[in-house]
Amino acid sequence: MIEENKNDMPTINWFPGHMAKARRLIQDNLKLVDVVVELLDARIPLSSANPMLADLIVDKPHMIALNKADLADQIATKEWIHYFNQKNIPAVAIDSMTGKGMKLLLKTIDELAKEKVNKLVSKGVNARSARVMILGIPNVGKSSLINRLAGAAIAKTADKPGVTRAKQWIKIGKNLDLLDTPGVLWPKFEDMQVGLKLAFTGAINDEVYDMEKVMNIFLETMIQYYPERLIERYKLQSDLLKNSSEVLQAIARKRGCLLKGGIIDEEKARRIILNEFRNGKLGLITLDRINSI
Structure with a gap:
């Protein structure tokens, strides 16, 4: 929910x-x-x-x-x-x-x-x-x-x-x-970032959260910590890495995520990015950092 x-x-x-x-x-x-x-x-x-x-x-x-x-x-x-x-x-x-x-x-x-x-x-x-x-x-x-x-x-x-x-x-x-024994997940995430990272990695069913907002935050995280992975994987220009919206649209175009009339299929692009992160195609990535404790 x-x-x-x-x-x-x-x-x-x-x-x-x-x-x-x-x-x-x-x-x-x-x-x-x-x-x-x-x-x-x-x-x-x-x-x-x-x-x-x-x-x-x-x-x-x-x-x-x-x-x-x-x-x-x-x-x-x-x-x-x-x-x-x-x-x-x-x-x-x-x-x-x-x-x-x-x-x-x-x-x-x-x-x-x-x-x-x-x-x-x-x-x-x-x-x-x-x-x-x-x-x-x-x-x-x-x-x-x-x-x-x-x-x-x-x-x-x-x-x-x-x-x-x-x-x-x-x-x-x-x-x-x-x-x-079955896995256990706590009833409420006191830190919102915790819930988001669990969503990124698939610990929470994709059906229970807002994919658009979660992926926006994921892309912002990637821009901050691993911009080179986005550039390498999706052949992006470094000057495009300004915000998640521009990155998403650039990736969508690179991957041919287009609807009739050339409209960008952002949902398809989000799924591609998320699956490639989970499958390791974006490289070796750690989202929790010691210095954030």
């Missing part, structure tokens, strides 16, 4: 009923696991972090996996890993589609779980596999990660957010039991 605020900034509020159910499911099952892996989108590490999770997992060993690192600015990703490490939260960059970073991810999970497992053994309990829960907002790549770790398409995947619904345990090798 989109609301308008005083600054004409599109406000995105989206909290389907299954999200509330997912939170209860996580609360009920946290006691079963030894380690929590929070999966974030490497392009928006801050915006894809769910504020509710910090309260939920406060007493559990916790690490962060920055997924889709193959689509993110590598320098920015290293800065984010350093940022989380400074907060004593282990963080690794991964790509669940290619398997990059999986060994380091599993090694870090194992190290975090050792204390709990060893404590059980000291009490006379037979050694068992480490139990892990992966948490993340919809469409951050949880199902793809689980499939990669399991080596088979066990978890259901889709391009649209919110596909995973029910709890399931998945055996990963000999030493890891993985508890999958």
Whole structure:
């Protein structure tokens, strides 16, 4: 659902009923696991972090996996890993589609779980596999990660957010039991920019927000941080990068997004730009920056 605020900034509020159910499911099952892996989108590490999770997992060993690192600015990703490490939260960059970073991810999970497992053994309990829960907002790549770790398409995947619904345990090798749970998204975005960045990356269904206003802001962001990517991808003249409207029209002409009478099909152009960003065709881009915290 989109609301308008005083600054004409599109406000995105989206909290389907299954999200509330997912939170209860996580609360009920946290006691079963030894380690929590929070999966974030490497392009928006801050915006894809769910504020509710910090309260939920406060007493559990916790690490962060920055997924889709193959689509993110590598320098920015290293800065984010350093940022989380400074907060004593282990963080690794991964790509669940290619398997990059999986060994380091599993090694870090194992190290975090050792204390709990060893404590059980000291009490006379037979050694068992480490139990892990992966948490993340919809469409951050949880199902793809689980499939990669399991080596088979066990978890259901889709391009649209919110596909995973029910709890399931998945055996990963000999030493890891993985508890999958639905992604959780918070009920209200206190920072409007957070909602917008989630819309950019596809964490929110495209049907629930105003594409025109969101894409205007996306283009303004690109003009500010990555103007060279627009120039390279769409063969634009640098003097055109003055505002989002001019850039959109220039891209539309370059891509032949024209209706009868030579009228520019702006909606088609917006879809092209958004899809190319999501598919990495605009280059390696990180929209959340350390210096913005």
